[in-house]
Amino acid sequence: MDTAQRLRLHRTYWGFGYQLFTLFLVAALVLMGMLPASRVPEFLALVVATNLVFVVLIRSGVNLRFKDPSLTAGQIVAALWPSLYIMFFVTDPQARTAFLFLGTGGLLFGMFGLRRRDMLLVGTIIVLAYVALLLVLQQWAPERINWRVEVLIVYAYAVVVLMVGYIGSHIAGMRHQLKEQNRRLEVLATRDPLTRLPNRRSLLTQLSREIGRSERRAPDQDALCVSMLDIDHFKEVNDSFGHDVGDTVLCRISEALQNILREGDFIGRFGGEEFVLVLPETTLEAAQAVAERVRATVEGLVFEELPDGKRVTVSQGVAWHHSGESIDRTLKRADEALYQAKSEGRNRIVTCT
16 A cells, blocks of 8 residues: 555545544433433444444545545535434434534544635535434424424524635645755656756666665566666757757657666666666666667657758667665666767767677
8 A cells, every 4th residue: 555545544544533523422411411421333334334434435445536535525514414413313402512512623624624615515515414303303203393493593503614614724735836946846856857857866866775775576587687878979969959959859859768778777867968778687688689779760750840851869888786785886787888888979879798
């Protein structure tokens, strides 16, 4: 179970714990003679069954099919029914207001995932549910209801619930904005602003992670290769046709490389016209095949911005990571192989073990 699912499950447990506070209120009503003792196990069974449904939905992953995987609105509304059931049997009408206080607190859980409209809708459902309870009491137990008092209670309760829903939704909106801002800051910190590829910092972090994984695997499964790629004569492109054309070339090549890499491979912009490909669980021979596919793909790109059908090529240095070797050493060997490829005429691949 991933972190997000665990957090959703914990919130469900928090809601269950909050409902248990209502159990103390139910027990107190029994002790004061306002509620038959037989209703206590019924109430507890309803609470457990209701929460168990949501636990199963989250643990099974079915919740991920919904727009709100936390099932926030559903959990808030479902928590009403055990309380409504008990409120029907409370003999003193004034004692029902205690359940209303606790029910209002449950609406605050909406701040974790509901927007303003949804919060207000849930608040309205809570008020209407209480009104429905009063109508049922009027039909089956009119002696437990005083409409002059109940009208005032419903009005006050509606105002409180709607205000809690409105303020809670405002706080939820602030949380959403902060989360979105943090996401954008993370993108700025880890992505190259031009090519949208992972930047050097992110690239080194991923490479460090892959090295750690490779060294935890069995010796016959720990193959990890790195390919350092450089665009041939890129300075000439910038000087002859302008930096706008150079930027276009960088972006087109970045997009093409992302489209042809295998699942699990990783590419990032190392700096300038240099890129690094991280190839986990890949032998040197397989890495050379990937590098050849990259070379051929770039050579086949057509740039309308360049005159006379001028093609762009890349040179690559492929290095196999040795167990226990530092990141800098692996990259240095890949860079040395790249330098050799360029010195031998460019548009080629040189590997080193």
